[in-house]
Amino acid sequence: MQALYAQLLVGLINGSFYALLSLGLAVIFGMLNIINFAHGALYMMGAFCAYFLLNIAGIGYWPALIIAPIAVGIFGMILERTMLQWLAGLDHLYGLLLTFGLALIIQGIFQNYFGSSGLPYAIPSELQGGMNLGFMFLPIYRGWVVVFSLVVCLATWFLIEKTRLGANLRAATENPTLVRAFGINVPRMITLTYGLGVGLAALAGVLSAPINQVRPLMGADLIIVVFAVVVIGGMGSIMGSIITGFALGVIEGLTKYFYPEASNTVVFVLMVLVLLVKPSGLTGRAA
Numbered sequence: 001m002q003a004l005y006a007q008l009l010v011g012l013i014n015g016s017f018y019a020l021l022s023l024g025l026a027v028i029f030g031m032l033n034i035i036n037f038a039h040g041a042l043y044m045m046g047a048f049c050a051y052f053l054l055n056i057a058g059i060g061y062w063p064a065l066i067i068a069p070i071a072v073g074i075f076g077m078i079l080e081r082t083m084l085q086w087l088a089g090l091d092h093l094y095g096l097l098l099t100f101g102l103a104l105i106i107q108g109i110f111q112n113y114f115g116s117s118g119l120p121y122a123i124p125s126e127l128q129g130g131m132n133l134g135f136m137f138l139p140i141y142r143g144w145v146v147v148f149s150l151v152v153c154l155a156t157w158f159l160i161e162k163t164r165l166g167a168n169l170r171a172a173t174e175n176p177t178l179v180r181a182f183g184i185n186v187p188r189m190i191t192l193t194y195g196l197g198v199g200l201a202a203l204a205g206v207l208s209a210p211i212n213q214v215r216p217l218m219g220a221d222l223i224i225v226v227f228a229v230v231v232i233g234g235m236g237s238i239m240g241s242i243i244t245g246f247a248l249g250v251i252e253g254l255t256k257y258f259y260p261e262a263s264n265t266v267v268f269v270l271m272v273l274v275l276l277v278k279p280s281g282l283t284g285r286a287a
Contacts, residue, residue, distance in 0.1 A: 005136035015249020016149035024200035030236030040219025046202025069199035076198030110216035118213030234281030
């Protein structure tokens with residue numbers, strides 16, 4: 001039972017990262033209609049940004065949770081303004097190819113300077129140690145990651161689905177001409193939305209840094225699984241991405257306990273089964 005609970009905890013940790021990353025992808029696709037294959041590289045940039053803040057500027061983990069997502073989000077907005085905005089109205093394939101190329105360039109630059117080995121990032125002193133729950137030993141930092149990720153995901157869902165700003169964002173994707181008639185700057189709103197999606201990826205990178213270390217290819221290891229999560233939940237579905245991210249993390253953890261050989265493929269098997277039954281995903285809307 002100790003091993004089972006340990007794998008469930010690992011599954012929840014992975015699910016937290018899946019949920020944050022897939023949420024950012026869902027926001028970008030749902031609002032901008034762009035398949036952002038550079039998401040994994042921007043997740044990696046968030047982890048490296050936290051590493052640079054600590055080792056160069058002496059800025060610790062807590063400020064990095066705010067500074068790194070903002071810095072990477074600004075970088076993402078520059079990408080959107082200089083490159084991605086010209087893809088509006090074109091086939092999804094163009095956006096996928098452009099962002100895939102950007103991912104390769106970003107990862108190549110970091111790999112050239114830092115190699116492929118991981119760089120250590122210390123757990124903040126306030127979150128070190130663990131708690132004995134009786135049935136298992138819970139590391140405090142891992143518990144913090146799960147809770148904080150869930151809070152951020154639900155706050156983002158509330159922002160998009162339940163506020164006036166979110167309503168304006170959704171209206172701008174459906175009928176940008178009408179929204180402009182109300183005096184709303186649609187291009188600026190689109191740029192800020194892309195920055196929000198990228199910032200969520202960078203935030204996941206900061207949370208991941210003390211657990212998985214900081215590596216140039218850390219995003220490449222996750223991005224395919226995250227895309228599968230988005231497809232299962234429904235492309236562009238905010239709540240679908242959150243629920244599916246956490247659920248698939250737990251399922252992956254259970255698979256590692258009961259049948260380890262299938263742990264790397266269970267997500268894709270589930271994706272095929274869901275698409276056979278409901279091609280739009282669990283919570284997605286049919287085209």
